């Protein structure tokens with residue numbers, strides 16, 4: 221088996237953590253029970269690009285239990301838990317003779333290494349190609365689309381000097397693979413569909429579909445209610461604080477914290493910070509979300525107005541350029557700057573690095589103090605977490621298992637849908653039907669001791685819904 225991880229001797233530790241996680245992931249374990257015999261994913265070769273955490277290890281081993289072969293990379297350079305990666309590779313073998321699934325991920329990849337691993341997951345050593353993608357943020361999907369477009373148009377995309385470094389890296393990779401005669405058309409044609417995990421990746425899919433560029437059908441897993449209203453909100457409610465604590469251990473109570481964006485992630489962040497006793501201020505562009513934040517009791521203002529007051533900045537927008545390099549230079553000394561949105565472009569890290577008066581002092585991996593005026597005494601500085609990349613996975617271990625069980629059960633169901641019913645999904649972007657969303661929730665009730673009330677026939681008639689659901693229309697917003 222080919223693979224690339226940090227250290228296979230971490231596998232025993234990784235396995236112990238996976239066993240604990242399995243207990244907290246009833247949805248995925250139910251998938252194994254329900255589909256372990258029939259193996260609906262037999263023949264599926266899944267290229268997975270999602271944070272290589274302990275929870276993802278349980279997902280990978282569930283997909284394999286359902287018949288799939290997988291090759292896995294992380295979707296972020298800092299988010300891999302090396303022990304989980306090692307355990308997946310070793311499987312029930314030994315570090316000397318691993319017998320699990322190939323993983324290409326380690327904590328602290330360079331951008332070049334990151335994109336090389338994304339290429340690795342698309343091709344099997346025996347010449348076979350991936351026929352499904354499981355994506356988070358859309359990088360694997362983007363690589364295939366960019367490369368196929370380059371072949372079809374005969375034009376390799378160009379990057380300007382002031383384009384982000386990442387674009388230069390992707391373009392260099394595509395150029396190299398074209399010189400090596402990698403058959404991108406065959407790779408694109410082989411893929412039957414993609415299931416996408418997050419808001420930002422889903423955004424990209426709808427844009428490609430609208431622009432007539434989408435090459436294969438996609439299921440938007442993010443907008444299953446049991447994904448975005450749980451993982452994005454309750455997951456970040458847990459892992460934002462975890463990231464702040466592990467990175468800085470600064471007392472949050474009494475501090476003024478700015479949360480940029482009051483969508484699902486921003487709501488979870490603001491609630492968690494308030495729970496710690498922080499004074500929370502919110503920025504929003506959407507009047508509905510701004511009004512929600514105000515009615516939830518948060519002050520809503522602009523970043524410029526709040527800037528002099530704020531001790532901790534958290535971006536949760538999925539937008540770019542939310543905090544500028546100039547603004548970082550005007551923050552309180554040792555203000556913490558953290559991004560929990562998918563990409564690192566929410567905070568202008570490139571602009572910060574270019575400031576002639578800014579010097580980076582590494583406190584520890586994924587925690588940097590940027591000192592202004594070239595001094596090292598820290599009199600005027602900001603503390604940036606995970607180099608502006610998602611800090612709950614870079615500085616901590618991401619969301620806990622129970623909430624990820626909801627998200628990943630949706631992923632498994634979406635993979636089964638797309639792989640087993642290709643005729644029902646022409647190229648487009650779909651969400652899972654509501655009865656499956658409700659089924660995912662149902663799988664997580666017992667573990668929390670939830671007792672559901674059942675509708676009588678008369679009540680169901682009155683509401684106009686079946687006694688067994690679905691209970692809401694597709695328009696209902698939860």
Ligand code: NAI
Nearest residue numbers: 418419420481483484485504505506537538539560561562
């Ligand atoms: P969302 O669309 O529900 O919320 C984003 C909010 O930000 C919206 O209400 C929007 O109006 C607001 N916004 C956009 N531009 C803004 C700006 N310039 N200033 C202030 N507010 C602005 O999206 P969601 O689901 O909350 O996701 C946000 C980001 O977090 C996405 O990139 C998503 O992929 C990522 N994500 C990260 C997770 C993690 O574990 N770190 C988990 C789930 C999602």
